[in-house]
Amino acid sequence: METRLTRDRRELLIGEGRPIAVIGERINPTGRRTLAEQLARGEFTLVQRDAQAQSAAGAALLDVNVGVPGADQPALMARAVRAIGEVTDLPLCLDSADPQVLEAGLQACEGIALVNSVTGEERSLESVLPLVQAHQAAVIALPMDDKGIPATAEERLAVAERILSRAAALGIEPHRVLVDPITMAAGADTSTAQVTLQTIALLRAALGVNIVLGTSNVSHGLPLRPSLNATFVAMAIALGARAPIVNPLDARMMETVRAANLFLGQDPWAMAWIKAFRANRAAAE
Amino acid sequence: METRLTRDRRELLIGEGRPIAVIGERINPTGRRTLAEQLARGEFTLVQRDAQAQSAAGAALLDVNVGVPGADQPALMARAVRAIGEVTDLPLCLDSADPQVLEAGLQACEGIALVNSVTGEERSLESVLPLVQAHQAAVIALPMDDKGIPATAEERLAVAERILSRAAALGIEPHRVLVDPITMAAGADTSTAQVTLQTIALLRAALGVNIVLGTSNVSHGLPLRPSLNATFVAMAIALGARAPIVNPLDARMMETVRAANLFLGQDPWAMAWIKAFRANRAAAE
Numbered sequence: 001m002e003t004r005l006t007r008d009r010r011e012l013l014i015g016e017g018r019p020i021a022v023i024g025e026r027i028n029p030t031g032r033r034t035l036a037e038q039l040a041r042g043e044f045t046l047v048q049r050d051a052q053a054q055s056a057a058g059a060a061l062l063d064v065n066v067g068v069p070g071a072d073q074p075a076l077m078a079r080a081v082r083a084i085g086e087v088t089d090l091p092l093c094l095d096s097a098d099p100q101v102l103e104a105g106l107q108a109c110e111g112i113a114l115v116n117s118v119t120g121e122e123r124s125l126e127s128v129l130p131l132v133q134a135h136q137a138a139v140i141a142l143p144m145d146d147k148g149i150p151a152t153a154e155e156r157l158a159v160a161e162r163i164l165s166r167a168a169a170l171g172i173e174p175h176r177v178l179v180d181p182i183t184m185a186a187g188a189d190t191s192t193a194q195v196t197l198q199t200i201a202l203l204r205a206a207l208g209v210n211i212v213l214g215t216s217n218v219s220h221g222l223p224l225r226p227s228l229n230a231t232f233v234a235m236a237i238a239l240g241a242r243a244p245i246v247n248p249l250d251a252r253m254m255e256t257v258r259a260a261n262l263f264l265g266q267d268p269w270a271m272a273w274i275k276a277f278r279a280n281r282a283a284a285e
Numbered sequence: 286m287e288t289r290l291t292r293d294r295r296e297l298l299i300g301e302g303r304p305i306a307v308i309g310e311r312i313n314p315t316g317r318r319t320l321a322e323q324l325a326r327g328e329f330t331l332v333q334r335d336a337q338a339q340s341a342a343g344a345a346l347l348d349v350n351v352g353v354p355g356a357d358q359p360a361l362m363a364r365a366v367r368a369i370g371e372v373t374d375l376p377l378c379l380d381s382a383d384p385q386v387l388e389a390g391l392q393a394c395e396g397i398a399l400v401n402s403v404t405g406e407e408r409s410l411e412s413v414l415p416l417v418q419a420h421q422a423a424v425i426a427l428p429m430d431d432k433g434i435p436a437t438a439e440e441r442l443a444v445a446e447r448i449l450s451r452a453a454a455l456g457i458e459p460h461r462v463l464v465d466p467i468t469m470a471a472g473a474d475t476s477t478a479q480v481t482l483q484t485i486a487l488l489r490a491a492l493g494v495n496i497v498l499g500t501s502n503v504s505h506g507l508p509l510r511p512s513l514n515a516t517f518v519a520m521a522i523a524l525g526a527r528a529p530i531v532n533p534l535d536a537r538m539m540e541t542v543r544a545a546n547l548f549l550g551q552d553p554w555a556m557a558w559i560k561a562f563r564a565n566r567a568a569a570e
Contacts, residue, residue, distance in 0.1 A: 186547050186548060186555065187547075187554065187555035187558075190550050190552070190553045190554065191550045193547065193548035193549075193550070194548065194549055194550045197523060197548065218548070222555055222558060222559070223558075223559065223562040224540065224558075224562055227537075227540050227541070227544060228544050228547070228558075230516075230519075231515075231519045231540075231541050231544035231545055231548070232544070232548055234515075234516045234519035234520050234523070235519050235520065235522065235523035235545065235548060236523070237520065238482060238519070238520035238521070238523040238524050239523050239524070252512075255509065255512050255516075256512070256516050256519075259512060259513050259516035259517070260516055260520065262471050262472075262478065262513070263471060263478035263479060263482065263503070263516070263517055263520060264478075264479055265475050265476045265478070265479045267475070268475045269472065269475065270471065270472040270507055273472075273507060273508075273509075273513075274507070274508065277508040277509055
């Protein structure tokens with residue numbers, strides 16, 4: 001199953017037999033005060049800089065979240081999408097819990113964007129899926145519903161199936177629905193990361209859908225987060241995840257993704273591995 | 286399926302629901318001139334120091350290879366086993382292609398050792414398996430045979446099945462046979478690492494055997510070997526490998542193994558993760 005995203009004339013294919021598609025998570029004001037302040041004033045300098053830096057670091061698409069409390073977020077999203085388009089043609093992942101913000105982003109965005117996200121909650125299904133279909137976009141499905149986040153992989157699979165079935169009823173094919181298995185803090189609950197990994201394996205085996213992995217929650221509250229995040233992404237990729245949502249400026253993460261590409265047969269003769277090594281060495285000198 | 290190894294009164298259990306068991310690879314004269322010279326003179330200072338250092342770094346068992354050309358290797362193996370026993374009670378992995386060397390090691394070793402290795406080659410099956418059974422040891426099986434190393438996971442599974450069946454005929458139960466999927470240089474062949482990973486998944490699904498992973502070949506000839514090795518081990522663990530053969534003095538590798546234990550539910554409240562972080566920080570100060 002292959003997911004196709006585009007922007008302008010650039011195309012990105014996600015799936016088995018394709019390189020890992022890193023979704024750059026940096027354009028998000030949560031916990032980034034300067035970015036939040038700029039967005040609140042309608043300034044996009046940092047957004048553009050983040051877009052360029054993540055693109056240069058190897059992101060395949062960029063998450064765009066303009067969640068500044070009190071701001072006119074639909075307008076901000078549209079402007080952010082255009083501002084990013086001025087500096088890179090990477091496909092976008094439009095990130096909001098508010099359907100109006102998503103719609104503004106979809107209207108401003110040329111090509112096939114990824115909507116982040118729909119859940120199995122009735123309100124989300126009813127508001128987000130029609131937007132996805134109207135704009136022929138793709139969407140990230142989070143397998144949680146009105147009862148919350150299921151504790152087991154089997155229950156998450158069941159919610160994912162319900163979302164896929166609701167999507168199909170509107171004409172949204174499975175290749176346009178990427179499922180995120182849901183990652184929570186591993187330090188707070190001994191079995192939670194294992195459930196996430198099991199969910200990936202189960203979703204791949206039962207549905208064959210492409211898997212997005214929201215990553216950074218896994219290391220919440222723990223020391224050495226880059227090390228935890230990188231190991232978790234490597235494990236998730238081995239089980240079938242193909243699009244981790246991460247910080248592309250985290251050198252260890254990108255090194256891990258390049259190594260995983262090599263081990264998945266996506267880097268013939270390790271050319272990309274060696275090239276990145278040389279570029280990093282040259283940059284360090 | 287659980288593999289039980291012992292030395293003196295120390296017990297190590299390998300399997301699903303158990304922490305990753307790191308097999309320390311350092312006691313091996315290949316490419317280590319000082320160690321080779323010491324072994325050739327019958328000196329075990331460095332062997333003992335390696336044993337202590339690997340034990341302190343978190344190895345669960347120690348590989349012992351005394352392959353110095355021209356030396357009386359059976360005698361060396363017996364003496365090395367005793368010398369290691371003076372400084373640590375970790376179970377041992379007796380590593381030689383020569384059955385006489387393995388036998389000398391097994392005779393010198395108290396407890397249940399791991400024999401490294403038997404292959405599907407007729408000569409190996411005939412000479413190694415009876416030793417394993419006579420000493421009630423466990424053994425690492427390499428799924429290659431008189432025709433060489435199979436190119437596909439399915440063929441490696443078939444060879445592993447043949448080895449298990451020959452072992453069973455002598456009374457060696459499957460839990461005493463750990464299979465190594467065979468790892469070759471990823472830079473030399475685009476698909477080889479993928480075949481190794483597929484073999485792990487297939488062996489787990491079809492046979493349920495415990496998986497050992499000879500690791501370091503994967504990065505042969507490439508830059509940033511610790512990064513490649515760590516990512517490969519993380520991916521292999523996600524698919525079911527439980528005993529990687531690695532250098533425990535490689536800090537990144539051990540960090541990766543600790544992270545994997547956390548994600549597999551083997552580190553409640555991340556206590557071991559936090560403890561190792563604090564110990565390393567204290568050591569660095």
